[in-house]
Amino acid sequence: MSGQKFGVAGVTALVIGHFSGMLDLIALPVWVGALVERYGFTPQQAGGLATLFLVGAVCASALVAPRFDRMNQRLAATFGFGVAAAAFLFASTQADFMPLALCHLIAGLSIGVALSMVHGTMGHADNPHRLFAMAGIALGLLAIILLGAIPQLLIIYGGPSLFRVFAGIMTVATISSALLFRNPLKAVEHQRRPFSRATWLTIFGISIMTFNQSMVFSFVEVIGKTRGFSPDHVLAVLVALGFVNFILPSPLAAVLQTRVSATLITQIGPAVQAVLAVIVTSATVFTVWAPAAAVFVSIQIFTHTFAFGRLAKLDPTGRAVAATPAMLMVGAALGPIVGGALGQNLGYSALGVAAVVVGIISIGFFTKAKSA
Incomplete structure (x- = not known):
């Protein structure tokens, strides 16, 4: 299979989807730190919340990845990022462990679905290696911005600002997926083998x-x-x-x-x-x-x-x-x-x-x- 050109719009949606979905990779230290310092959780509780998010993402990805080529990738990505945005926005209004635990799990599950659609579609590009590298550069830039901005926002606006930032990023990913995402061409059926x-x-x-x-x-x-x-x-x-x-x-x-x-x-x-x-x-x-x-x-x-x-x-x-x-x-x-x-x-x-x-x-x- 020679691969597909997604155009500037399609590539933009994939790059935004990648750095939004990989948020945990760059924000985990300030994420866990905020849960300890701003919400008063023990390190074990804070780590448990982060782990719930990650476990949700792993389970969802493992579930949808084998079905990737039979799904509407654009719809699933848009829905996934949208639910994550809502979960993080709700999390910004909560301070107790159980509601936050539920929010983390839902956000993880929905991001796992969305990110699997993004990465699976990247695999259909004419040069998946280069596209993944480009998305990695964008993720690095976001890391510099977030690691500089979030600690300052936490000082000024308190713990909920962390989840508002996350909700904002997921909202951008939802909009870009809805407007710009292009589904890959369907693979020939005989290529779908173990x-x-x-x-x-x-x-x-x-x-x-x-x-x-x-x-x-x-x-x-x-x-x-x-x-x-x-x-x-x-x-x-x-x-x-x-x-x-x-x-x-x-x-x-x-x-x-x-x-x-x-x-x-x-x-x-x-x-x-x-x-x-x-x-x-x-x-x-x-x-x-x-x-x-x-x-x-x-x-x-x-x-x-x-x-x-x-x-x-x-x-x-x-x-x-x-x-x-x-x-x-x-x-x-x-x-x-x-x-x-x-x-x-x-x-x-x-x-x-x-x-x-x-x-x-x-x-x-x-x-x-x-x-x-």
């Missing part, structure tokens, strides 16, 4: 890599302060990380698309990630720790762009890439729990050891996918 072994192995490889990323990244700030680095220096590294994610991985992935083998990148990516994880969790010298922490997340973004392009080729129906939210968010949901348990009981350097083991497993899946 996923190949290579497809499944690639899905497992990227899911495990995402788990590794989440396990270590969730504790970057805590690790920095535990090592005795000043809070200002640690904050500067997080700001630098935002700029690195915007400038480096997605543009580089777009440039290198035809110059480097996707299978080679998926084998090297987890290894580089594991090395950086060891440095981030073990280094006691700031000048060694800071560069590793600043580029850590970008390795995941860079590698996943190549994995996305490969999955789009392996499964032309778009069902495999439609499961992208499930692949990403299952790791995002499990990583912090495992990382917290290891850090609390064995010390944060144990995260580096775990990252090496998990990285080897991820490389194993990607290597098997290459030969499958």
